[in-house]
Amino acid sequence: MSWPASVDLLAPLAPWFDRVRRDLPWRATDLDAPHPDPYAVLVSELMLQQTQVATVVPYFTRWLDEFPDPRTLAEADDDSVHKVWEGLGYYRRARFLKAAAGYVAAEGWPGDLEGLAGLPGLGPYTAAAVGAIAFQWPTPALDGNAFRVLARLLVIEGDPRARAMDLRTWLAPALESHGPSRMTQALMELGATVCIPSPTCGVCPLSNRCGAYLESRIGDIPPVVKRTRPKASQLWLVSFEAEGHVLLQTPTARGLLAGLWCWPTFDAATHHPQPTAPGPHSITGWPGWIQVYTHRREAVSPLHIHLKSRFIPADGLRWAPRENLVDLPLGRRDQRLRDLLGTPGQTPLEAPDPVTLIRSLSER
Numbered sequence: 001m002s003w004p005a006s007v008d009l010l011a012p013l014a015p016w017f018d019r020v021r022r023d024l025p026w027r028a029t030d031l032d033a034p035h036p037d038p039y040a041v042l043v044s045e046l047m048l049q050q051t052q053v054a055t056v057v058p059y060f061t062r063w064l065d066e067f068p069d070p071r072t073l074a075e076a077d078d079d080s081v082h083k084v085w086e087g088l089g090y091y092r093r094a095r096f097l098k099a100a101a102g103y104v105a106a107e108g109w110p111g112d113l114e115g116l117a118g119l120p121g122l123g124p125y126t127a128a129a130v131g132a133i134a135f136q137w138p139t140p141a142l143d144g145n146a147f148r149v150l151a152r153l154l155v156i157e158g159d160p161r162a163r164a165m166d167l168r169t170w171l172a173p174a175l176e177s178h179g180p181s182r183m184t185q186a187l188m189e190l191g192a193t194v195c196i197p198s199p200t201c202g203v204c205p206l207s208n209r210c211g212a213y214l215e216s217r218i219g220d221i222p223p224v225v226k227r228t229r230p231k232a233s234q235l236w237l238v239s240f241e242a243e244g245h246v247l248l249q250t251p252t253a254r255g256l257l258a259g260l261w262c263w264p265t266f267d268a269a270t271h272h273p274q275p276t277a278p279g280p281h282s283i284t285g286w287p288g289w290i291q292v293y294t295h296r297r298e299a300v301s302p303l304h305i306h307l308k309s310r311f312i313p314a315d316g317l318r319w320a321p322r323e324n325l326v327d328l329p330l331g332r333r334d335q336r337l338r339d340l341l342g343t344p345g346q347t348p349l350e351a352p353d354p355v356t357l358i359r360s361l362s363e364r
Ligand code: SF4
Pocket: 149, 152, 153, 194, 195, 196, 199, 200, 201, 204, 205, 206, 207, 208, 210, 211, 212, 213, 218
């Protein structure tokens, strides 16, 4: 490892960060002292996983209003926890946060990085970030942004993640010298605002020492990773309503939508539309949309089917009073149909047969 010393190479980052740092609700004023509220740091780090700062800010504020400390969160029921998280995505994070809060409320904060990394939902990156920002430990936190910045600075060929151990060892003295919280957040800020995939090197405090910039290799460092093509599907997303109740799938413990209430869905490849005819039910439709997940793309066709009376729901389904809909945590796709229910739709010319849909629910 023949990299220049991190203490010197990264020195301009600290004054740059003091100058440009954004005023964020989880950021302490004094970056040289341990954070006055480690729980706020933990919440912000979990929320910031896979999510932009601007999206997180209102969620963070609301979360701290509802669950101001680990004990309040640990004692909250799952539906209210998911409800406050509703719309932020990756709901596992909410459950991890609640479980981690339970541990902290019972045992206190762990005293070292290994203990933090043992909390639910804290991988090596989040544990190191909380260690540095909340407790001023010199624990280098390397996420995708940090790897990109360091790969460019040090002209690392290939995937910089393969050098994670070396990079942590290299980075630690800079944290000790310039302050763990300040340097960690400075690196995050640079990776989020300046050294982005198409970087603005002209305003970068490190441009006069950045290997990739000086060698004109920004385009190929780090190498672009090819993403696998998301799986595509087409589905009917259906709100059955009868006698003032709507039919919902109860939350599951596992999977992408664990902890959330969902509308029943039907594969459009097997439930073909047919001309709608007058009957004991009424059908309303709205324009569909494409719902994008990390590994999946769904072409969603939303329908509301109003029935004369309720049927006995199969396992995993429940009739919920319609007025309770607003209190139940739903994922983004399902929120969208909930919101459509309050808007005028149209009777579609074609739709799947409601009787067949109801029958298929009991066969699952
Ligand atoms: S000079 Fe450009 S590539 Fe290098 S660290 Fe700064 S923004 Fe990133």
